[in-house]
Amino acid sequence: MAVTGCAALVLSACPGTSEEGEDEVGSTGETDTTETEADTGETDTTDTETDTETDTGETETGDPNACWEDLAVGELEVLAEGFDGGSEGITFGPNGELYVTTDGTVWSVSPDGEVAEYATVPDALGLAARADGSLVVASLGVFGEPDGAVYVVSPDAAVSELAAGIDSPNFVAIAPDGSALITDDVDTRVFRVSDEGEVSVIIEDVPSPNGMAYSPDGQRFYVASTFTPEGQLTAYTVDGEGFPDESTGVEILHIGQGSTPDGIAVDENDRVYVAANLFGEIWAVDGGLTELGEGELVAGELESPASLAFGRGPDFDPCSIYYTELFGTRVMRLAVGVRGAPLFD
Template identity: 35%
Template structure:
């Protein structure tokens, strides 16, 4: 009996080991998945059907049969989030933005079907950038030109969720859902000056506490953009200005360079559907004439379950 228990124990350890196969050599070489027809991209997400959606060239795109197909035209390229089984939420600056104009309120969050049918879900935000769906189906929206993170729900409409982080961009929940991680992209927008901070805001009873705690910093000109969290609770940060993806472990403070030389790296998503679930997929913005590429980075670990 003891021998059987020992064998079962070692089988369990073996299964645990092989379920997490992080590459031995870091940083990982990023592979170009798509190069054309894009000149600048931002958002990336997978819907409930496992289809990849992108915001590029001021439009929403879906990848079908390995080829990009335009779904709907937009005013800008910004963040994406899946909602429900098929649709996506799309952040859009609108006709004006605070980087070229004064503070405004013409930003939009669209809800768009894979067939291109769209409706305005949220309006009244200046420059919405990143969207995060919560368990109760409300959504968080960062305005990267201000210090505002909004919360929208069908019952309560649009309200301020937090003003604890200046120029917030990427948003992600901790593994236990008790913390919101926030990427700070700028110190200021006049002139545009990049920041490199990653913050944590505690959440209690569905509300943000006022304090924000610094989790870590990326490179010197990080311009932190998209965020995702893996199944072990570690945070991946797209440092747009440095072209680097960093990983932070909030449990022990470990900071690891996952991939480099991804100029203008913007949003991140773990693979779903027919895409490798142990890979990160990354978009790139307008950078050094190399923007618009979509990359795959084989990190050897899955993302935490996505809320739709």
């Protein structure tokens, strides 16, 4: 949903409204562990405390793509804490760097949970890394006003405006040609922003679009809808230019009214994971479906999961989803036991 999604539509207050610098962002040594029975939807939650330093479980071969073995599938770990206004966007760079956004700031997060300011971007929400190490960041502007913008943060952290004209940019994904795809969850369109800053529309009519992702083979494209009665995920076939063909759209998952689907991520087996932040849940569904299917509850009783990203080894577990908390203070790790779809390889 991002901060855009919550604003005045379903809640009276949104994160990111406190002044910057009001609270120090830092690391934590506390770990929450949750075991989830996903098929039944019943969730048994147990809190534990462990040392912050994590045994990566990396194999003796040193394979950076090996699944870590320190957490069982379904277990949670706190990576970083101190985001007192809530956090929104999350992405891994091509070399495994982790970046998170709060209102007005892009942060870098180290494997041991140390947080440092990386760049200042007005009203920063979603972000995505490009293959050259730069970041594309959505800037909300004043909610409901046509003053949103899209920024680029270069590998040396220089900030420049790429495009304007999208009312309330929210989520960012990178297309195969390197252009940026942008959603606005109080609109019905999905936008493309070229490297030259030209804005065009690639999907005209998908309700309340938010999180986006491609399938591992690049032949399918997924969009989560936030403020809808169904709380749906829609799948599209990708055309020869690498963009979704709107005429092929089919809803493959309904999470339900009030679930507010937000960020999504895809694993190497084309399972699509969806953050339902007001439900406090993460769901998954087979991305290859061609009709409405049954989803699986992967984790529940979470604190407002917002955006999702699979880790990149060797410093982050490639078989865990790292996620931000829209109304919480932490960046979390959820072990899922399968690698994410490659983004840069």
